[in-house]
């Protein structure tokens with residue numbers, strides 16, 4: 001046994017030197033360096049890793065090239081823009097470095113549309129992640145992963161065996177840098193248009209060492225390959241990858257509490273309400289990642305004893321760029337869509353979609369080189385104020401409200417709700433997306449009971 005171990009050790013050493021000697025092209029330079037045939041299909045892995053494969057198939061990760069909004073943004077905005085403007089020419093291939101790694105590595109650019117059924121559709125597949133051995137440089141970003149597909153699958157455990165493939169225990173897969181290679185992105189203008197892993201590093205969870213994997217791939221007792229000789233472990237990584245596309249992940253990720261300055265209020269008189277909003281579950285900003293297109297907002301309404309509903313507008317704080325964080329129906333943005341599509345005098349689209357007037361929006365405005373808000377993250381030349389919800393930090397919003405004279409005496413219920421929409425509704429409708437892509441999801445809600453008195 002000893003001797004066998006030693007032999008294996010020598011073999012690993014030899015293999016290690018061979019790997020070190022091979023030059024692996026990374027990031028943009030990896031384009032066209034690995035043919036499709038070198039990667040195995042998910043169906044192969046699914047034969048033994050049945051449950052993991054089912055979980056993964058349910059996640060957005062498995063649809064990283066095929067789901068509707070990805071297809072629309074890539075083919076209708078990014079590709080035409082890249083062909084028109086030299087500054088952003090790189091995204092025609094680059095988007096695929098994260099969304100369709102197989103196509104990028106094979107040099108199949110642009111990949112065929114999803115309906116044609118090419119291997120680009122496999123997106124971020126099992127064999128993509130389990131062939132990543134490390135990353136190049138100091139900061140993980142822009143698909144700077146080192147990828148070595150083959151018989152050896154990268155895992156984390158030592159002492160496990162598979163009848164089908166070799167296993168290399170690689171601590172890199174347990175690191176957040178692994179995720180950061182795709183979840184941090186710098187655009188052609190040098191802006192950090194995605195910084196989920198960088199945000200995490202500064203977060204209380206990051207400082208406590210609670211990784212992406214712990215929240216997005218939680219550990220549960222089980223066996224990842226029960227019918228192929230797999231072992232039982234107390235902590236098998238569940239391949240859920242739930243995020244903004246999983247309502248249950250959004251529900252409760254933000255908490256909101258609302259109080260008034262007194263328990264009784266009078267018609268025609270002013271009262272002041274304070275809402276405290278907090279990101280209690282995410283180890284990064286909310287929204288994170290694709291923040292250019294997400295809308296997270298706080299909506300406050302009061303219902304009187306007669307059932308009339310009054311909408312209450314947030315107070316201004318007076319910081320620079322604040323206008324971009326308060327909903328203003330009729331204000332237009334996203335005019336760069338017109339430039340991309342070659343539409344003359346394109347007026348733009350409603351900046352805030354369906355968000356009611358005067359609601360606070362927790363967002364990071366992405367601005368193009370003319371200072372207009374954009375959903376094209378690759379076209380971001382600067383940012384507005386970062387008014388998102390930082391992990392385990394609270395923001396207070398106040399509401400100075402003059403009660404209508406006609407408000408009904410009796411109980412008054414004030415509700416504060418934080419909503420999440422994955423794509424600004426105006427953009428989603430313009431791009432022809434199904435409602436499922438932008439329907440608001442409730443993150444948190446609370447109610448305050450007041451009494452309207454007239455004496």
Ligand code: HEC
Pocket residue numbers: 040041044045046047048049126127130153154155156157158160161162163164165167224225228229230231232233
């Ligand atoms: C014939 C069955 C079989 C097939 C096919 C198979 N595996 Fe495995 N794999 C196993 C077994 C058994 C283990 C060991 C599980 C254990 O004991 O924890 C394993 C372990 C793993 C591990 C965990 C390594 C570790 O210990 O951390 C990874 C990662 C993995 N497989 C990836 C893949 C991928 C990716 C594919 C498809 C390209 C695949 N496997 C196909 C049977 C299989």
Ligand code: HEC
Pocket residue numbers: 060061063064065067070097098099101124128129178179180181182183212213216217241242243244245246
């Ligand atoms: C090879 C690139 C790549 C790697 C590595 C990667 N991801 Fe992703 N991930 C993506 C892409 C691309 C999407 C978006 C898919 C889409 O838009 O359809 C995504 C989506 C997600 C989502 C879903 C977000 C939502 O809005 O629902 C979560 C959660 C996630 N990834 C977590 C992780 C974690 C945790 C890791 C590390 C263990 C990781 N990812 C590693 C590329 C990657």
Ligand code: HEC
Pocket residue numbers: 176179180183196197198200205210211212213215216242243244249250253281282283284285286287288289290291294
């Ligand atoms: C403490 C738990 C926790 C940790 C740690 C964590 N996340 Fe999340 N993540 C969440 C929750 C909860 C959500 C849902 C709220 C949201 O969408 O912002 C989320 C959402 C996301 C989303 C969707 C964001 C959006 O708004 O589109 C992505 C992508 C993601 N996480 C990736 C990561 C990556 C990558 C890491 C590590 C660098 C990480 N997460 C670390 C809990 C966590």
Ligand code: HEC
Pocket residue numbers: 042045046049052053054056057061124125126127129130155156157173174175178213217224233235236237239
């Ligand atoms: C986005 C990257 C990503 C994708 C896609 C992915 N995995 Fe994993 N997988 C990981 C990471 C990271 C770990 C180890 C996490 C840790 O232990 O910290 C892991 C762990 C595993 C394990 C070991 C589980 C355990 O804890 O014993 C198996 C087996 C596995 N993956 C198989 C698969 C299969 C099969 C697929 C496709 C159906 C797949 N993976 C898709 C990132 C990925």
Ligand code: HEC
Pocket residue numbers: 069070073074078091094095096097098099141142143181182183184185186243244288289290291378422
């Ligand atoms: C560095 C890796 C990377 C690059 C490059 C990249 N993306 Fe993404 N993209 C991601 C990740 C990771 C997510 C998921 C983030 C989240 O949910 O917050 C994502 C999300 C998206 C989404 C949102 C999907 C949804 O419904 O929530 C779209 C659309 C998209 N990307 C299109 C593109 C286009 C078009 C390009 C090229 C201009 C591009 N991406 C370049 C990693 C990347």
